[in-house]
Amino acid sequence: MDDGFLAVIEGRYTQLYHQIRAPLTSGPVTGPIRVVPRTSVPASGTGFFVNIGFFAGLFLGEVLAIVIVVMQPGASEEQIEHVIKRLEEIGFGIHLSRGTERTVIGAIGGVTEKAALATSGLEAYPGVEKLVPIQKPFKLVSREFRKEPTVVKVGPVEIGGQEVVVIAGPCAVESRDQLLETAEVVSKGGGAILRGGAFKPRTSPYSFQGLEEEGLKILAEARERYGLPVVTEVVSPEQVSLVAEYADMLQVGARNMQNFYLLRAVGKTGKPVLLKRGMSATIQEWLMAAEYILSEGNFNVVMCERGIRTFETETRNTLDLNAVPVVKELTHLPVIVDPSHGTGRWGLVTPLARAAVAAGADGVAVEVHPRPEQAWSDGPQSLTPERFGRMMEEVAAVAEAVGRTCRRPSAVLGSKQ
Numbered sequence: 001m002d003d004g005f006l007a008v009i010e011g012r013y014t015q016l017y018h019q020i021r022a023p024l025t026s027g028p029v030t031g032p033i034r035v036v037p038r039t040s041v042p043a044s045g046t047g048f049f050v051n052i053g054f055f056a057g058l059f060l061g062e063v064l065a066i067v068i069v070v071m072q073p074g075a076s077e078e079q080i081e082h083v084i085k086r087l088e089e090i091g092f093g094i095h096l097s098r099g100t101e102r103t104v105i106g107a108i109g110g111v112t113e114k115a116a117l118a119t120s121g122l123e124a125y126p127g128v129e130k131l132v133p134i135q136k137p138f139k140l141v142s143r144e145f146r147k148e149p150t151v152v153k154v155g156p157v158e159i160g161g162q163e164v165v166v167i168a169g170p171c172a173v174e175s176r177d178q179l180l181e182t183a184e185v186v187s188k189g190g191g192a193i194l195r196g197g198a199f200k201p202r203t204s205p206y207s208f209q210g211l212e213e214e215g216l217k218i219l220a221e222a223r224e225r226y227g228l229p230v231v232t233e234v235v236s237p238e239q240v241s242l243v244a245e246y247a248d249m250l251q252v253g254a255r256n257m258q259n260f261y262l263l264r265a266v267g268k269t270g271k272p273v274l275l276k277r278g279m280s281a282t283i284q285e286w287l288m289a290a291e292y293i294l295s296e297g298n299f300n301v302v303m304c305e306r307g308i309r310t311f312e313t314e315t316r317n318t319l320d321l322n323a324v325p326v327v328k329e330l331t332h333l334p335v336i337v338d339p340s341h342g343t344g345r346w347g348l349v350t351p352l353a354r355a356a357v358a359a360g361a362d363g364v365a366v367e368v369h370p371r372p373e374q375a376w377s378d379g380p381q382s383l384t385p386e387r388f389g390r391m392m393e394e395v396a397a398v399a400e401a402v403g404r405t406c407r408r409p410s411a412v413l414g415s416k417q
């Protein structure tokens with residue numbers, strides 16, 4: 001992503017955003033917004049002030065306005081500059097997108113700018129084809145805002161480009177030996193990113209909750225040893241800085257997809273985020289969750305379909321592969337699929353991984369364990385090293401069939417078994 005774009009997001013947009021998040025005078029939440037300099041905003045909403053951060057999501061649609069200015073094919077540099085200059089005069093932030101055929105200018109502003117634009121006569125400027133306001137509730141994540149696909153860099157690995165990326169590792173970091181052993185399997189098998197939970201949000205409070213910081217240290221050691229970037233889950237806003245110290249990518253789990261404080265917190269880090277779909281979330285809700293992260297200036301978000309809850313009980317969840325092409329149509333963000341949680345059964349992981357790549361997913365995330373029968377969590381859906389190796393071969397074959405690339409195993413796996 002170009003620096004200018006980030007500057008726009010961080011400057012213009014966040015400024016707008018923080019204005020509405022500034023304290024309201026007490027009284028009904030629909031009362032007037034009291035814009036105060038950011039330096040004098042109390043840290044939390046106490047006493048006379050009511051912090052409206054909680055309500056900000058409700059206001060987002062009204063306060064943020066994005067208008068796309070579509071230039072005519074062959075519009076000159078001078079014409080483009082002219083339009084940008086006018087938009088900036090009005091007060092818009094600019095995101096310029098140069099396609100092969102035509103240039104598209106994203107103008108990011110508030111209701112005031114939108115009103116000013118309506119009377120600016122910009123439609124009649126030379127080289128302008130049309131003005132299109134983004135009507136969807138999600139704006140920064142939308143395809144209208146950004147036509148070209150976003151490529152998210154996780155260490156040296158790119159998600160959303162030509163390569164189909166495989167994220168693999170155990171459900172949970174159980175011990176140093178278990179993780180290092182699995183990391184070797186992932187590395188030899190062609191996995192690009194190592195996963196493993198250090199903090200585990202479990203359905204039961206009596207289930208294993210994770211090794212916490214000790215687990216993060218083990219993950220960091222595995223990264224050093226095998227050169228694999230690491231993704232791990234962060235379960236609360238307070239832990240974000242700790243997890244961000246160790247991990248290359250922060251995972252927001254299905255159970256936290258609408259934890260808006262967490263979404264903002266991971267947004268502020270600027271680190272790549274793996275955003276899992278909530279098990280009962282619609283695609284639109286999932287995209288709105290991503291919008292929270294982008295609204296903090298962090299465009300490094302990868303969407304992860306991991307199955308939804310339906311009436312079907314034969315599988316742990318119903319893996320919604322519709323979501324892959326649907327989300328790709330609606331957003332510029334990369335989409336990956338987690339067939340382990342999506343099915344809950346190791347025997348279904350490989351076929352669904354193949355299907356995901358065939359459907360256009362930018363990657364898959366799978367659980368791998370050296371001895372699944374001994375796994376502390378999610379053993380039944382974990383692949384053995386040998387099965388992981390076979391899955392990689394098959395996923396690579398499908399990737400090539402759909403015109404993409406994927407790493408293949410560099411060694412036969414599972415021979416130790």
Ligand SMILES: [Mn+2]
Nearest residue numbers: 171367377378
């Ligand atoms: Mn798991």
